[in-house]
Amino acid sequence: MELEPDKLLSKLSMVFQDVYLFNDTIANNIRVGKRDASMEEVKNAAKSVISIIILTLFLVCFDKLIKYFIKLMRYLLICSNNINN
Numbered sequence: 001m002e003l004e005p006d007k008l009l010s011k012l013s014m015v016f017q018d019v020y021l022f023n024d025t026i027a028n029n030i031r032v033g034k035r036d037a038s039m040e041e042v043k044n045a046a047k048s049v050i051s052i053i054i055l056t057l058f059l060v061c062f063d064k065l066i067k068y069f070i071k072l073m074r075y076l077l078i079c080s081n082n083i084n085n
Helices: 005-010 026-033 039-060 066-084
Strands: none
Touching (some): 039 066
């Protein structure tokens, strides 16, 4: 099976060893993976990431005091609500 280079490259993504954000909007930082992403696609990507973060926090905080977990959840819910607006 032979793939055209553009089709193959559209399926690949780069994951950097050092995490950093560009001095730009959150939306444009998310668009690094797909420059022509619509705002709806950007919001859906952000929602997916927030879901993964919440699940990870739950697993990491499983044996921690619930008050710390609740603080983190409130913060993430505020962020999530801001994405919906």
